[in-house]
Amino acid sequence: MSETHDASLTRDQIAARIAADIPEGAFVNLGIGQPTLVADHLDLERGVVLHTENGMLGMGRAATGDEIDPDLINAGKIPVVETPGASYFHHADSFAMMRGGHLDVCVLGAFQVSVAGDLANWHTGAPDAIPAVGGAMDLAIGAKQVFVMMTLFDKQGGSKLVPELTYPATGLGCVSRVYTDHGTFEVGADGPRVVDLHGLTADELAERTGLAFA
Amino acid sequence: MSETHDASLTRDQIAARIAADIPEGAFVNLGIGQPTLVADHLDLERGVVLHTENGMLGMGRAATGDEIDPDLINAGKIPVVETPGASYFHHADSFAMMRGGHLDVCVLGAFQVSVAGDLANWHTGAPDAIPAVGGAMDLAIGAKQVFVMMTLFDKQGGSKLVPELTYPATGLGCVSRVYTDHGTFEVGADGPRVVDLHGLTADELAERTGLAFA
Amino acid sequence: MTDVIERSDATAAADEAVADIPDGATVLIGGFGSAGQPVELIDALRRHGAGDLTVVNNNAGNGDHGLALLLREGLVRKMICSFPRQSDSWHFDELYRAGRVELEVVPQGTLAERMRAAGAGIGGFYSPTGVGTLLAEGKEERELDGRRFVLERPLSGDYALVKAHVADRMGNLVYRRTARNFGPVMATAATTTVVQVSRVVPTGDLDPEAVVTPSIYVDRVVVL
């Protein structure tokens, strides 16, 4: 069922891959950091509307030069612009929108995702780390679909797609798809399924992750 | 401690009596029906701000002639006008304001008030009555002070200030003062206390209500 | 994404806006008295004829129009409202006394907050309203920090019928004065929100600071 491509994907290619799966007219939250790259590949003219947790629908691209307004920032505290049809609301209303399941898609980074769709992206579990969660737990459980964008392997070569989380959880059973440099995977109740592979054969995938894919 | 006056008060005099106890700058809800008469005796220039449960602060007097706008009504569904500094909000925000204890004073009518401050004003208990509560229970428990405006006696001459409610409760221990044609009474944990009497001596009061006043 | 339904025939537009409401649906209907009541959508729902409905509205119909006629036609199985009994609620009164309509009376603020909870993904909340009264019977009661509360549950709808003032083409809404009332809350609490407006303006014409209902909550806009 899966396609295999020769080369692994760059970060930008993963972002484009995700953007291609976001339907016309969707309401989307891109969290902070890497997933915000997805915005560069979305045609906002096509009607995709970006939400930012700090109280805005209709967020546009990063602001430059005279456009920069310290009162208009995204969740990563980077100045952005407003698109036509935007609206502002306070934090309780913004998170009601998230928690209430009104966003169609949310894209998050991750330390680990389990085959059941559990997400770890807020805490490494290191005993001396200062815990900081922000809006990650609200986003994890709130959107209709949660996409994760990450590399498949960590710097030591270990798989970040795991049978069970070893890092502290952000949310349980909440991730639907994982987009990585080496492939796209569905996770959840039916176990992991390969959607596509890049620069890795199915056998290599099974060996390096230690997982059985459908 | 109490003053005694010769004549009982008219409905309009009770309204004026209540208005005199509402401090400058207070945020006030006058419910529906009789208590709305209090508005005629409030100097809105003095900074008293009226709240109406259907989503407005800064409600003014009843609208007349060309002022009538079907989109601008009070809780009794009567057209009203807007005062400078008014604001509109939706129902959840309006009742959050009430339930959250932000209103200084609320004035309600009553079938009965108990000496402990329990209020009955929504249901006669008649088995064939169609129950209808509206915002009464929210108002009863929400304001910093709940004033009741009523006649002291019902049409059969029975006291509406009672040792214990016999009608279904609207709220428990919520009333602080009861303003009637025959006098003003404090109720609550310390039992009933006479503030003033009108057209009734203390002895007559005790006899006709069957209550012991402080 | 929001569909904007525009037709020269307003009746046909209203009919199209409610055409997929099935029998047995829970329909949240905005309005406090006649302010904010989406009368034309209610009339369309009546013509459509879906029955066995659960209707949530502050009242239970007034006079001989709108919700009152929906009730008279026997399309409503259950009313959830705060204040059914009014001087002109004769159609509801008659059905209720004949045992032909169910009634759930909810304090007005609890009604609004239960829908807000549904829209906000809250599983339940503890309210001080109604404690110790008939309307708390059968509800879990709990003392928290020395005060008594009852547990209230979210109330969601399959459809919301809402009247706003102006929409833009994306579905952002502003309301007019006290006609705002339940509309913004109901829009968040329904799977499909249908809004009648006086006017649709180009996207970008509404002040982003003054939008009351963001487009994400609006599925259909119809100019009536």
Next chain:
Amino acid sequence: MTDVIERSDATAAADEAVADIPDGATVLIGGFGSAGQPVELIDALRRHGAGDLTVVNNNAGNGDHGLALLLREGLVRKMICSFPRQSDSWHFDELYRAGRVELEVVPQGTLAERMRAAGAGIGGFYSPTGVGTLLAEGKEERELDGRRFVLERPLSGDYALVKAHVADRMGNLVYRRTARNFGPVMATAATTTVVQVSRVVPTGDLDPEAVVTPSIYVDRVVVL
């Protein structure tokens, strides 16, 4: 009623606005990063010198200004926030590692909703956020309609320090863009709400449909 504090000396005005905040107070401070952060009021609070404070803010100070300096001065006993750790939160980090400040980490939406609950008279609410995580430890968990929730409790303040854009003389407020963030919620959740604005306009000059924080929630306005 709202006091409007106007002085030719803005520093003196800010000082006056926070002069009665006592040691041990819980202070809700608006802002998300620097957007909406009432820096001048925070600086006044630091000069005022009240200590042993519990501070609620989304973050735990950035760089060498505002909340970061309040922390550095040792005036904060406890921070309640969603995201303390940032690239420039060095003052907090140092105090925290030295055990000189307590930390309660709350998911951002739960932080906002707990303050909303305090302002709305809600005794507690069941949230799906954080279920099965470290941040749900010690909280009551409950299944409702087949989904797991944790019980969250209201979070109120003795004072709120908020930055808005424009106030009228009665204390009605509008905000600017994403600087709105926590301000409107905190204003409802504090006993005394102190607001810094860029401008005060005559009562009646704000559009009643566009007021975000009604005057009932505002105790003091200071133009800074």
